Amino acid sequence: MINEKCIMIIFGGTGDLAHRKLVPAIYNMHLSGQLPESFALLGTGRKQKSHKQYRHELAVSAKKYSSQSFKEKQWETLAGNIYYHDIDLQDNTGYQRLKETLKALSPGTNSEGNILYYLALAPQLFSPVSTNLKRNKLNASPYGWRRLLIEKPFGYNLASARELNTVITEAFSEENIYRIDHYLGKEMLQNILVLRFVNCIFEPLWNNNYIDNIQITASETDGIGTRGRYYDLSGAMRDMVQSHLFQMLALTAIEPPAQSDPHSVHMEKLNLLKTIQLWPDSPIEEKIVFGQYNNFRAEQGVSPDSKTETFSALKLTIDNDRWRGVPVYLRTGKNLGEKIAKIVIQFKVPSNIDSHILPGSSLADRSDLPNLLTLKVQPREGVVFQFNIKKPATMGEIVPVEMDFCQPCAFLINTPEAYERLLTDAIMGDKTRFTGWNEIECAWSIVDNIYQEYNKAGAYLHQYEPGSNGPQAAIDMLSRDNRRWWE
Amino acid sequence: MINEKCIMIIFGGTGDLAHRKLVPAIYNMHLSGQLPESFALLGTGRKQKSHKQYRHELAVSAKKYSSQSFKEKQWETLAGNIYYHDIDLQDNTGYQRLKETLKALSPGTNSEGNILYYLALAPQLFSPVSTNLKRNKLNASPYGWRRLLIEKPFGYNLASARELNTVITEAFSEENIYRIDHYLGKEMLQNILVLRFVNCIFEPLWNNNYIDNIQITASETDGIGTRGRYYDLSGAMRDMVQSHLFQMLALTAIEPPAQSDPHSVHMEKLNLLKTIQLWPDSPIEEKIVFGQYNNFRAEQGVSPDSKTETFSALKLTIDNDRWRGVPVYLRTGKNLGEKIAKIVIQFKVPSNIDSHILPGSSLADRSDLPNLLTLKVQPREGVVFQFNIKKPATMGEIVPVEMDFCQPCAFLINTPEAYERLLTDAIMGDKTRFTGWNEIECAWSIVDNIYQEYNKAGAYLHQYEPGSNGPQAAIDMLSRDNRRWWE
Numbered sequence: 021m022i023n024e025k026c027i028m029i030i031f032g033g034t035g036d037l038a039h040r041k042l043v044p045a046i047y048n049m050h051l052s053g054q055l056p057e058s059f060a061l062l063g064t065g066r067k068q069k070s071h072k073q074y075r076h077e078l079a080v081s082a083k084k085y086s087s088q089s090f091k092e093k094q095w096e097t098l099a100g101n102i103y104y105h106d107i108d109l110q111d112n113t114g115y116q117r118l119k120e121t122l123k124a125l126s127p128g129t130n131s132e133g134n135i136l137y138y139l140a141l142a143p144q145l146f147s148p149v150s151t152n153l154k155r156n157k158l159n160a161s162p163y164g165w166r167r168l169l170i171e172k173p174f175g176y177n178l179a180s181a182r183e184l185n186t187v188i189t190e191a192f193s194e195e196n197i198y199r200i201d202h203y204l205g206k207e208m209l210q211n212i213l214v215l216r217f218v219n220c221i222f223e224p225l226w227n228n229n230y231i232d233n234i235q236i237t238a239s240e241t242d243g244i245g246t247r248g249r250y251y252d253l254s255g256a257m258r259d260m261v262q263s264h265l266f267q268m269l270a271l272t273a274i275e276p277p278a279q280s281d282p283h284s285v286h287m288e289k290l291n292l293l294k295t296i297q298l299w300p301d302s303p304i305e306e307k308i309v310f311g312q313y314n315n316f317r318a319e320q321g322v323s324p325d326s327k328t329e330t331f332s333a334l335k336l337t338i339d340n341d342r343w344r345g346v347p348v349y350l351r352t353g354k355n356l357g358e359k360i361a362k363i364v365i366q367f368k369v370p371s372n373i374d375s376h377i378l379p380g381s382s383l384a385d386r387s388d389l390p391n392l393l394t395l396k397v398q399p400r401e402g403v404v405f406q407f408n409i410k411k412p413a414t415m416g417e418i419v420p421v422e423m424d425f426c427q428p429c430a431f432l433i434n435t436p437e438a439y440e441r442l443l444t445d446a447i448m449g450d451k452t453r454f455t456g457w458n459e460i461e462c463a464w465s466i467v468d469n470i471y472q473e474y475n476k477a478g479a480y481l482h483q484y485e486p487g488s489n490g491p492q493a494a495i496d497m498l499s500r501d502n503r504r505w506w507e
Numbered sequence: 508m509i510n511e512k513c514i515m516i517i518f519g520g521t522g523d524l525a526h527r528k529l530v531p532a533i534y535n536m537h538l539s540g541q542l543p544e545s546f547a548l549l550g551t552g553r554k555q556k557s558h559k560q561y562r563h564e565l566a567v568s569a570k571k572y573s574s575q576s577f578k579e580k581q582w583e584t585l586a587g588n589i590y591y592h593d594i595d596l597q598d599n600t601g602y603q604r605l606k607e608t609l610k611a612l613s614p615g616t617n618s619e620g621n622i623l624y625y626l627a628l629a630p631q632l633f634s635p636v637s638t639n640l641k642r643n644k645l646n647a648s649p650y651g652w653r654r655l656l657i658e659k660p661f662g663y664n665l666a667s668a669r670e671l672n673t674v675i676t677e678a679f680s681e682e683n684i685y686r687i688d689h690y691l692g693k694e695m696l697q698n699i700l701v702l703r704f705v706n707c708i709f710e711p712l713w714n715n716n717y718i719d720n721i722q723i724t725a726s727e728t729d730g731i732g733t734r735g736r737y738y739d740l741s742g743a744m745r746d747m748v749q750s751h752l753f754q755m756l757a758l759t760a761i762e763p764p765a766q767s768d769p770h771s772v773h774m775e776k777l778n779l780l781k782t783i784q785l786w787p788d789s790p791i792e793e794k795i796v797f798g799q800y801n802n803f804r805a806e807q808g809v810s811p812d813s814k815t816e817t818f819s820a821l822k823l824t825i826d827n828d829r830w831r832g833v834p835v836y837l838r839t840g841k842n843l844g845e846k847i848a849k850i851v852i853q854f855k856v857p858s859n860i861d862s863h864i865l866p867g868s869s870l871a872d873r874s875d876l877p878n879l880l881t882l883k884v885q886p887r888e889g890v891v892f893q894f895n896i897k898k899p900a901t902m903g904e905i906v907p908v909e910m911d912f913c914q915p916c917a918f919l920i921n922t923p924e925a926y927e928r929l930l931t932d933a934i935m936g937d938k939t940r941f942t943g944w945n946e947i948e949c950a951w952s953i954v955d956n957i958y959q960e961y962n963k964a965g966a967y968l969h970q971y972e973p974g975s976n977g978p979q980a981a982i983d984m985l986s987r988d989n990r991r992w993w994e
Contacts, residue, residue: 207899214897218905220854220878221712221894230707276859280903367707372763391707401899405892405910407708410701412694412888412918416767418705421917423892423910430908431899 024447025058025133026164027125031109031149032140033063034077037171041202042140043078044086045439050098051088052436054444058133060101060125064118067106074104087437109141110148115156122158134164136446142250143173147187154191169198169446172263173254174455177471178464185457198446199460203264203361204453205438205445207427208397212271212363213285215395215403222393223276225367227342232390233503234348235364236268238397239356243313243486244330248321251354256310256332260352262467264361266293267455268397269348272363273338286456292338293462298470299335299347304477306500307335308470311482311491313355327481330354333494334470335501347501351494355486361397364506366390373418389420392506401427511934512545512620513651514612518596518636519627520550521564524658528689529627530565531573532926537585538575539923541931545620547588547612551605554593561591574924596628597635602643609645621651623933629737630660634674641678656685656933659750660741661942664958665951672944685933686947690751690848691940692925692932694914695884699758699850700772702882702890709880710763712854714829719877720990721835722851723755725884726843730800730973731817735808738841743797743819747839749954751848753780754942755884756835759850760825773943779825780949785957786822786834791964793987794822795957798969798978800842814968817841820981821957834988838981842973848884851993853877860905876907879993888914 028046030038049055063074079099083090105121107114122135137153139146150168153159160166168188175181188197203209216222225231238260244251251259270289277284299307311331317324331353338348369386392406403425411417445453482491489495489507498504515533517525536542550561566586570577592608594601609622624640626633637655640646647653655675662668675684690696703709712718725747731738738746757776764771786794798818804811818840825835856873879893890912898904932940969978976982976994985991 207897210903211897214895214903214905218857218860218876218895220717220857221708223857224717225708225711230711370705370707370710373705389705403894403896403910407890407912408701408705409890409912409914410694410698412914413923416697416701418701421912423890423912425894425896425908425910427896427899436900 024056026056026136026447027060027062027122027133028136028138028443028447029062029064030138030140031064031145032138033074033104034065034067034069035140037140038063039078039081040085041437041439042138042443044082045437045443047082047086047095047098048088048437049440049443051091051094054440055098056447060103061098062103062105062121062125064105064107064109066108069104069106071102071104075099075102078102109145109152112152112155115152115158119156119158134166135161136167136169136443138169139171141171143176143184146170146184150188150191159191165196165449166192167196167198167446167449168192169200169442171200173258174199174460175464176253176258178461178468181460181464185461194457195451197457198442198451199455199457200442201263201267201455202438202442203267203397204455205441206397206401207436208395208401209268209271210441210453211401212268212395213274213277213280217276228344228346230367231346232366232368233346233501234269234272235366235505236265236272236348236350236362237364237505238264238268238352238361239358239490240352240354241356241359241487243355244316244319244322246320248319250321251330252322252326252328255328256330256352256354257467257470261332261334261350262463263455265350265352266296266463266466267459268361268363269296269336269350270459272365272395273343273348275342282450282452285452286459290456290458290462292340293459293466295339295343296348296466297337297339298473299337302335304473305480305493306497308474308477309333309482309491309493309497310474310480311353311484311494313353313484313486315486327479329481331356331482331484331490331494333490333497335497347503349498349503349505351490351505353484353490357487357489358507359399363395363397365393365395366503366506367392387502387504389418394506511543513543513623513934514547514549514609514620515623515625515930515934516549516551517625517627518551518632519625519629520561520591521552521554521556522627524627525550526565526568527572528924528926529625529930531569532924532930534569534573534582534585535575535924536927536930538578538581541927542585543934547590548585549590549592549608549612551592551594551596553595556591556593558589558591562586562589565589596632596639599639599642602639602645606643606645621653622648623654623656625656626658628658630663630671633657633671637675637678646678652683652936653679654683654685654933654936655679656687656929658687660745661686661947662951663740663745665948665955668947668951672948681944682938684944685929685938686942686944687929688750688754688942689925689929690754690884691942692928693884693888694923695882695888696755696758697928697940698888699755699882700764700767704763715831715833717854718833719853719855720833721756721759722853722992723752723759723835723837723849724851724992725751725755725839725848726845726977727839727841728843728846728974730842731803731806731809733807735806737808738817739809739813739815742815743817743839743841744954744957748819748821748837749950750942752837752839753783753950753953754946755848755850756783756823756837757946759852759882760830760835762829769937769939772939773946777943777945777949779827780946780953782826782830783835783953784824784826785960786824789822791960792967792980793984795961795964796820796969796978796980796984797961797967798840798971798981800840800971800973802973814966816968818843818969818971818977818981820977820984822984834990836985836990836992838977838992840971840977844974844976845994846886850882850884852880852882853990853993854879874989874991876905881993 274288274292310329333351336348394404396402405423411419484491761775761779764775797816820838823835881891883889892910898906971978
């Protein structure tokens with residue numbers, strides 16, 4: 021039980037994110053004693069609705085989406101502290117009524133305590149809500165903290181992100197703004213720095229002397245579902261690369277933080293992001309591959325002549341002493357053959373290996389034999405290390421084999437969902453697993469630059485079949501370098 | 508099928524080694540097509556016996572001890588080329604009759620071809636047999652090679668080993684002498700150099716900057732069985748350390764051989780053995796622990812006041828630039844709780860780890876958290892790597908976990924027995940997996956020195972319970988250094 025008190029207000033409390041992720045996470049936190057002793061949840065929506073009706077709707081979602089089994093009695097305890105409030109968020113006048121509602125909540129969880137605002141909204145509402153909270157003096161209080169949790173996308177490009185940041189920082193101080201990249205709440209991302217720095221064997225090898233390339237993949241089997249209108253305005257770069265993929269890359273590649281406090285980690289991530297560029301000295305089409313799956317243009321909400329990329333593969337460089345010369349290959353897309361997020365560290369092949377490969381061996385190719393360290397982020401967290409041995413019963417044939425650590429197999433507990441971790445952090449005031457404004461700013465400027473180069477080069481959009489590995493051009497990008505994506 | 512022809516003569520063809528190891532290995536080689544097309548096996552013994560009777564006795568052993576199922580028809584093909592010859596090996600006169608027998612064998616496998624002599628005998632017979640072969644001109648031939656396979660123990664100490672070597676090198680040239688250490692035929696020992704040198708990640712860490720200590724264990728659950736008389740004259744040091752444990756250590760620790768030919772590997776092993784010493788600067792009883800299991804003195808063939816060690820643990824140093832300061836702990840014994848042979852490389856714990864260990868964590872002790880690389884030699888070959896992760900569902904508790912590569916699980920084939928590998932090598936003339944004379948000489952001088960220091964210090968012999976981990980003093984040896992044996 022957390023020794024804090026708070027009300028959590030979900031703006032967008034009837035939306036998809038609230039139903040599928042936030043309320044199931046809160047229910048799990050309730051079960052595992054991670055909620056404050058005094059806690060109330062207030063969801064808002066446009067429609068009028070009774071508390072009872074809202075509680076009932078959330079119960080259905082908790083049943084459906086929680087990773088835990090549904091326990092009627094425990095749910096009832098939680099549901100007694102769940103409230104609904106209808107409001108038109110664009111209309112300033114509704115916020116006074118919200119203030120009254122908050123006051124009426126029981127002591128300990130009323131407006132004289134701590135309030136967590138969660139913006140589970142369409143991005144265009146981030147600014148008006150923030151402004152209206154300020155106008156109605158809901159943004160700060162002498163009685164407790166007021167924290168703003170804001171979902172990605174944080175802006176659409178560098179300019180709009182800056183605009184948004186100006187508006188919200190007028191209402192909330194930087195320390196009270198929690199910008200969510202839910203990948204940072206995933207167990208394996210929390211684990212990257214631990215793996216790197218509390219083990220003796222990785223850090224000495226973690227540089228361009230030993231590492232040949234870094235590959236980060238976040239592929240989805242789903243298409244865009246009902247989010248066609250949003251996605252057509254966004255695309256794979258804005259939706260995934262600017263946030264999740266850059267964060268995975270940053271944690272993989274940062275210098276050791278001086279300390280493990282959030283500020284030191286943010287500073288190192290920022291330093292790292294500043295050094296990311298497109299790979300120099302090759303034509304743009306060899307380092308940017310955008311793809312669109314067949315029939316994307318026929319999806320609901322998508323423009324019939326859409327040029328939005330649903331797939332993106334990039335070849336980047338990290339321009340610092342540790343990584344210079346090591347290509348970073350990123351890849352993400354919708355409607356692909358496999359749902360997976362992973363980081364593959366490909367080590368160099370020792371120069372003497374040719375003398376160990378026997379003539380006539382089935383593996384006469386050194387490109388089959390790099391050591392690979394794979395960090396599996398989802399769906400099943402784990403670490404896999406590929407290395408070479410003498411094939412048993414042969415004189416000296418070299419074959420690659422794998423060692424596997426499967427986290428859910430080793431720990432027979434349900435790994436907490438990212439949102440459980442992040443909500444707990446926000447209530448506790450721990451900003452480690454949230455994205456700093458400077459990081460977002462820097463990530464947008466890289467993305468803006470990539471779009472610019474891409475458009476300048478002619479913006480060629482490759483088609484790909486749903487269920488495939490993406491466009492052939494993404495495979496060619498690596499084979500041109502005598503490399504391959506490790507599937 | 509090997510494109511060589513040969514007769515293999517087992518001196519001691521009715522003994523334990525022939526029945527349990529050699530003939531089952533030859534039967535397996537026959538099944539897998541590893542025997543020469545023209546091959547005959549001639550076993551010798553003191554008793555008179557018909558070929559038929561001998562073949563029958565070997566069939567029983569092949570059934571009992573081969574890792575492969577017994578196939579009547581295939582056995583019969585092999586058995587047709589198995590012969591028996593009675594001889595008193597100490598008596599020179601019998602060898603002329605042996606010569607006649609060889610001549611009478613079918614062309615391709617008669618004495619005008621290649622002959623492999625296997626000394627599966629009590630050590631005191633090595634010299635007379637070698638001498639008698641020479642006297643009767645069975646030691647060399649213009650028609651084919653004559654190779655001598657000689658089982659350990661190669662001598663009892665440095666002086667006797669030199670004596671033996673003088674005798675056998677009078678009969679056979681060094682290139683035709685194959686000194687067996689059957690551990691060198693084990694898959695995982697063949698794998699050590701591959702692991703080290705065809706993977707990018709191990710070699711950079713393989714030194715005193717990153718490695719804290721090396722632990723080599725070869726423990727047996729068996730007692731001494733019927734070998735009491737031999738064992739009482741030998742002991743754990745002579746029986747295991749001088750041969751198997753030093754060979755495991757040598758392969759683990761040698762410098763990269765300039766080439767992978769046998770000569771280069773032998774030279775590097777020799778260079779390594781030359782640098783091995785007892786750990787300096789501490790009392791002898793802190794670096795030599797000898798033990799004897801309770802009731803050893805009551806075993807058949809053992810002297811009632813025997814001081815022979817059935818357990819030995821040592822703390823050694825390798826006095827070169829790569830390893831200076833890294834203790835090597837060796838341990839071997841009879842009648843212990845677990846049958847296992849393994850090499851554990853313990854890496855250092857990063858100096859920053861304390862800042863990652865949360866107060867109140869169940870693992871508040873950095874001594875729990877070294878990275879460990881374990882090479883499992885037997886009974887199940889494999890590689891295990893222990894590393895640290897953030898414990899799932901915690902804020903940042905560090906826990907050690909394991910990645911495992913199990914060779915027999917990955918390759919669904921029966922790993923060939925060491926003797927199959929070694930017999931094939933001897934027939935092919937590949938000396939990589941045999942011990943060079945210089946290595947044996949060097950190993951004996953280390954062992955002689957250890958016995959000398961031990962006796963000088965008072966020769967304290969610790970008792971231990973059968974089925975235990977050996978004497979407490981062996982555990983204390985490491986805990987005095989704030990270390991532990993990794994079980």
